[in-house]
Amino acid sequence: MIHKKGQQVNEAACDLAREVANEGDALVAGGVSQTPSYLSCKSEDEVKGIFKKQIDVFVQKNVDFLIAEYFEHVEEAEWAVQVLKTSGKPVAASLCIGPEGDLNGVSPGDCAVKLVKAGAQIVGVNCHFDPMTCVKTVKLMKEGVEHAGLKAHFMVQPLAYHTPDCSCQGFIDLPEFPFALEPRILTRWDMHKYAREAYKVGIRYIGGCCGFEPYHIRAVSEELAPERGFLPAASEKHGLWGSALEMHTKPWVRARSRRDYWEQLKPASGRPTCPSMSTADCWGVTKGHADLIQHKEATTKDELKQLFHKAQAKN
Numbered sequence: 015m016i017h018k019k020g021q022q023v024n025e026a027a028c029d030l031a032r033e034v035a036n037e038g039d040a041l042v043a044g045g046v047s048q049t050p051s052y053l054s055c056k057s058e059d060e061v062k063g064i065f066k067k068q069i070d071v072f073v074q075k076n077v078d079f080l081i082a083e084y085f086e087h088v089e090e091a092e093w094a095v096q097v098l099k100t101s102g103k104p105v106a107a108s109l110c111i112g113p114e115g116d117l118n119g120v121s122p123g124d125c126a127v128k129l130v131k132a133g134a135q136i137v138g139v140n141c142h143f144d145p146m147t148c149v150k151t152v153k154l155m156k157e158g159v160e161h162a163g164l165k166a167h168f169m170v171q172p173l174a175y176h177t178p179d180c181s182c183q184g185f186i187d188l189p190e191f192p193f194a195l196e197p198r199i200l201t202r203w204d205m206h207k208y209a210r211e212a213y214k215v216g217i218r219y220i221g222g223c224c225g226f227e228p229y230h231i232r233a234v235s236e237e238l239a240p241e242r243g244f245l246p247a248a249s250e251k252h253g254l255w256g257s258a259l260e261m262h263t264k265p266w267v268r269a270r271s272r273r274d275y276w277e278q279l280k281p282a283s284g285r286p287t288c289p290s291m292s293t294a295d296c297w298g299v300t301k302g303h304a305d306l307i308q309h310k311e312a313t314t315k316d317e318l319k320q321l322f323h324k325a326q327a328k329n
């Protein structure tokens with residue numbers, strides 16, 4: 015029964031995505047992500063079976079391409095790509111790793127080579143790290159692919175949060191995850207820098223993951239308007255680089271209707287007693303660890319108590 019429900023959710027999601035994509039001449043992707051089964055050390059066949067169930071729906075709904083995304087272990091991502099490519103659709107593969115590589119320490123370059131060899135046409139990273147860290151990681155992937163004499167397209171879908179202080183686990187390791195991340199949000203001007211940098215290193219699928227809002231994506235599109243040949247529709251209303259502030263009632267705000275003002279601004283957080291960086295939790299658990307074994311039931315009060323104790327002992 016659980017499988018049936020999952021299938022219905024994916025069917026409805028495909029229909030919704032297609033409806034919206036048609037409004038803007040966009041493509042629709044079907045996506046699979048890392049599984050609790052892999053973390054619990056289930057067999058390759060069992061894990062692949064889970065991906066297979068999902069792509070059957072995507073193929074039947076005729077999505078334009080498939081994405082294996084948000085994988086912390088490249089081995090599981092390779093399994094996903096191998097299943098996705100049986101569909102005959104283009105396959106993108108995206109890991110949630112930083113410059114240090116996957117959770118087994120496989121470097122970004124080696125990860126990318128493995129994914130391309132498994133059959134992915136587009137490779138890159140998503141989630142877990144801030145935009146500039148993700149661009150740096152994809153640059154390493156690109157160098158790895160080129161060094162191996164292979165060819166691929168590159169993608170990046172970072173967080174909209176600054177994460178200079180996280181470990182190889184990414185933002186989920188930060189004490190603010192997931193309900194107090196707002197002070198780390200990038201401004202739209204940070205997004206201009208990110209989009210330019212991503213383009214410069216040769217990434218052509220440039221997007222966003224957790225924390226991204228429509229105005230962030232608009233900033234990416236505005237930065238790359240010269241390359242794309244057009245501006246996003248809403249730019250007319252908002253103006254580029256704050257130009258719509260020419261209309262502001264306060265003269266000192268009108269004085270901010272220029273690019274260099276926003277480019278040079280160092281925005282304050284307004285939190286006088288807060289640190290600028292945090293200390294990551296670093297529990298260091300990964301595939302196969304007892305705490306990651308999949309439960310059918312909710313975590314019990316007793317199990318939670320043990321985790322609270324463990325967290326206190328760490329701090």
Ligand SMILES: [Zn+2]
Pocket residue numbers: 140141142173223224
């Ligand atoms: Zn995300």
